[in-house]
Amino acid sequence: MVSQTLVLDLVERAGAVATGATFTVEWRVEDSAAALETLAAWSERTGNQVVDVGDTSALLRRGRASDPLAELDPDQLPGTRLWMYTNFDCNLACDYCCVRSSPQTERRALGVDRVQQLAAEAVAAGVSELILTGGEPFLLPDIDEVVAACTAQLPTTLLTNGMLFKGNRLERLRRMDRQRLTLQISIDSATPEIHDSHRGKRSWERAVDGIRIAHEEGFRVKVAATLPAEQIHELEPFHDFLDSIGIAREDQVIRALAHRGVSETGIELTVESLIPEVTITADGVYWHPIAADHEDQLVSRELFPLKDRIDEVRARFVEHRQRADAAAAWFPCA
């Protein structure tokens, strides 16, 4: 039974606001069933949108909300890149690691079989780049197979601390596809002090040496630095240093320290505030690699089908953005 007076209220209140703006309608609690039916029928017929429904009121939008996905830079569209945590154990125990990796951390390897399936499904799902991270991926005895499963499908970036390029691990590096793989090595400062204070003694020297080896082996190397917010404004000496060791400016990535994992400081990053970067671990699908060890950003325990998981992340992103827009409309400040 459609509520007759509610239809009249809907028409009147929609007409009193601009397209894109929201408005509310109310009903008596005993009319709730009819009200819900009316809201659905009216919004479908008129192209207006139900934003939120309470017990005796609803928030609606005149017209449809803009598409948050369409407003993103194409490069930011969730699912453009696919992050995979190959493992969580690490030879370092950095004091700001966002996923709590260390030599004592359980490996939780994704495994070459799942990586192979993910890479294949990624192509079909429209992913254009694969990014492998950890933990320290070069601790895995089959990292060369894992990387090959990815580069066989898509351009791939492998994040590493660059400290393990010797012996068998150097041989595994040499087996990787130089045309399809970029290495991303972490360096936090132009001199050892700051880097070593977070990552351990002599880690800066060994990472710089790793960059040299990777270059000698013919790999493109990007450098990513994790900096506290107060250091972000003093970047030029750091860029000059990276220039001096052969890192192209476009391959110099600076990221702010996040308050995640074992880090006690840093910027707060939540599902609501982050544009998602679909991230796969052995434990499930996560919203963003910065929180791949945190339940609040777990999207699903199921990894497959990958396309469905990407669609789910996109749908949640749209929902968050539209709720935020509606909330902004609810609480004007002046």
Place this chain on the structure above:
Amino acid sequence: MQPLLIGAVAYTPNVVTIWEGIRDYFAGTDSEMDFILFSNYGRQVDFLIDGTIDLAWNTNLAWVRTLAQTGGACKAIATRDTDTVFQTMFVARTGSGMTDLTSLRGRRLALGSKDSAQAAILPVQFLADAGLAEGDVELLRINSDVGKHGDTGRSELDALRAILDERADAAAIGINTWEAIGRDELMPGAFEVFWESPTYSHCNFTALASMPDERLQPWVDHLLAMNWENPAHRTILEMEGLKQWVLPQLEGYKSLIDAVATQGITPRW
């Protein structure tokens, strides 16, 4: 050359978006335009007659009043396709048994704002045309949005509420309001139309006769070139409630001109 200055009444916040979109559509052409928004049609017609604005986006009543105040020295230059086939719908509760206007004898009819052609002035004329004398039908006048000539639709929604509240047996509303409530499909069993009027003309762009045609014609030509198939144009057309701008049909205003004369409605307030 100065842009043509067009007046419109701000009956909904969407009017800003609509007119900014139309202004953008004319930008860079040889007939650029700007606009002024008014709170009511009375002041808009005043400003057209004193030359402050070059064109007024007028309701049919505002057009008839401009005719009266200028002694006919004005011209309608363009309109919406929907304005050439406007109608008044007489609505009652489903199953009321009403079959035509004479069914209203001895019943209560809710009318919209007194300056609404579709929901007040013309309905009274239609009753007279059907042979109903003053007093044969009890009129419940709901003046919810006077000044805007019924544009907001609020008084017509209030007239429908009067039926649901048993304060009226029927209501006279514009076909646009009938469409907005989903005709008889969204609320099956609530309302039915028992009589619909002949079509008549509604809004138009009005200019004074003294405005040179060579100044107006390029603007009209470009207006009529708006294309429903063009997504950028369609957004504006949908919001303004038309598919195509067309030339006015002046014979469609005759019923309102007659009604205004019969009812002694003043040419200005």
